[in-house]
Amino acid sequence: MKEIVITNARYMVDPYTNESVSIIADFDGKTIGVPLSTKNTDYAEIMRQVEAGELTIEPAD
Amino acid sequence: MANPIDLATLLREQVGGRRNLIINGAMQVAQRGTSETGITGASGYYTCDRYQFSGFIGSTVFTVSQSTDAPDGFSNSFKVDVTTAGSPSTADDYCQIIQRIEGQNLQQLGFGSSSAQPLTLSFWVKSNKTGAASVELQQKDNSDKQVTPSYTINAANTWEHKVINIPADTSGLINNDNGTGLWVLFWLNSGTNLNSGTNRTTWTAENNADRNASNLGIGGSTDDEFYITGVQLEVGETATPFEHRSYGEELALSQRYYQVIAYSTAGQQDAAYNTDHFSVPFNVMRVQPTLDAFTFNKAGHVGGSLTNLGGATISYFDNAVDFVWSSTDTAYRNFGYRVAGSMSLKAEL
Numbered sequence A: 001m002k003e004i005v006i007t008n009a010r011y012m013v014d015p016y017t018n019e020s021v022s023i024i025a026d027f028d029g030k031t032i033g034v035p036l037s038t039k040n041t042d043y044a045e046i047m048r049q050v051e052a053g054e055l056t057i058e059p060a061d
Numbered sequence B: 001m002a003n004p005i006d007l008a009t010l011l012r013e014q015v016g017g018r019r020n021l022i023i024n025g026a027m028q029v030a031q032r033g034t035s036e037t038g039i040t041g042a043s044g045y046y047t048c049d050r051y052q053f054s055g056f057i058g059s060t061v062f063t064v065s066q067s068t069d070a071p072d073g074f075s076n077s078f079k080v081d082v083t084t085a086g087s088p089s090t091a092d093d094y095c096q097i098i099q100r101i102e103g104q105n106l107q108q109l110g111f112g113s114s115s116a117q118p119l120t121l122s123f124w125v126k127s128n129k130t131g132a133a134s135v136e137l138q139q140k141d142n143s144d145k146q147v148t149p150s151y152t153i154n155a156a157n158t159w160e161h162k163v164i165n166i167p168a169d170t171s172g173l174i175n176n177d178n179g180t181g182l183w184v185l186f187w188l189n190s191g192t193n194l195n196s197g198t199n200r201t202t203w204t205a206e207n208n209a210d211r212n213a214s215n216l217g218i219g220g221s222t223d224d225e226f227y228i229t230g231v232q233l234e235v236g237e238t239a240t241p242f243e244h245r246s247y248g249e250e251l252a253l254s255q256r257y258y259q260v261i262a263y264s265t266a267g268q269q270d271a272a273y274n275t276d277h278f279s280v281p282f283n284v285m286r287v288q289p290t291l292d293a294f295t296f297n298k299a300g301h302v303g304g305s306l307t308n309l310g311g312a313t314i315s316y317f318d319n320a321v322d323f324v325w326s327s328t329d330t331a332y333r334n335f336g337y338r339v340a341g342s343m344s345l346k347a348e349l
Helices: A039-050 B009-014 B247-254
Strands: A007-012 A021-028 A028-034 B035-041 B043-046 B052-056 B061-067 B079-086 B094-102 B119-127 B129-138 B146-147 B150-153 B160-166 B180-192 B225-235 B258-270 B275-281 B292-293 B295-297 B313-317 B319-326 B337-344
Touching: A007 A039, A007 B313, A021 A039, A021 B313, A028 A039, A028 B247, B035 B043, B079 B094, B094 B225, B119 B129, B119 B150, B150 B160, B160 B295, B180 B225
Parallel strands: none
Antiparallel strands: A007 A021, A021 A028, A028 B292, B035 B061, B043 B052, B052 B094, B061 B079, B079 B225, B094 B180, B119 B160, B119 B225, B129 B146, B129 B150, B129 B180, B258 B275, B258 B337, B275 B319, B292 B337, B295 B337, B313 B319
């Protein structure tokens, strides 16, 4: 099956807790917000590509 | 007496009650819109809820839509139309329609046990193309298994009702959870790596070559089109009449996986953290959802601007998305204001 092209992945940090709470990324060119939930299929695909060495999630600005 | 109901059949087959394991089988619900054009080398949920379309057939361009062309008793169908013809450019190219079913909704099948139940898949289909085509059920939990029967479109441009029996699987346990239990696929076209094998009518180990062994070949002409509706997957060996549900029921079932929310709520500046924030609640979904689309308008005193997803931190709570962003305007500290817009949430399998 064809692979989704994920770019510009970046963690988002809650300013109140200073903890990472989600990821913003471009999926096939469309910007989406992704929760840190293993059952979320978009998060699972991000982590699959990270583990495959195909994607790096940048830290929050 | 005509057509007597045999008690044994009544007990064995699920004649009454909720029968259809497919959501939006009559293609009534299309929250994302009724048409998507220019699909080439792409996959996504475009129109009818719960159905993912993949169009990877070389340079072929597709339009998919919620059509009003439907057989008697139905109002809608899922239509795939070829607007630019092409052919597979690689042996791994594919074109398919798929619905994934949650594992906890399939426990009555008893798969993976000696009491496993057979299934029956039925649907209405229409195409300019005639000949054999493939459907596929895949079971991903604990074993990658598939069953890949074929069916035949006998007459061009004519609605036909198809019934396909799926055997029980006594060794393929489906997990009782909110992950994927079954894939139900309708194949439209593929490259040779996906159609050089044999249609399988029993559960076998995953083998790409068998998946679309009878290839309908949609995509080679701008005349090509494919319609489907009345999709029903049910326990038992008999296709019962389609279980029509109300629009409201199908919408509610679909919203477990995708929701469009028009919101109007209160925002607040927080002087202590130099932030602005607001929350939007949503109905319970399968899992914490992806924020798939977002618009934002503000009224009243608001400090920082928020024009796109990248401008805010998104936090997820049980049934709410919280937006927080840095505010640089100190003129209205601790003032409230109104925010309004829409957001789309996706928790598809």
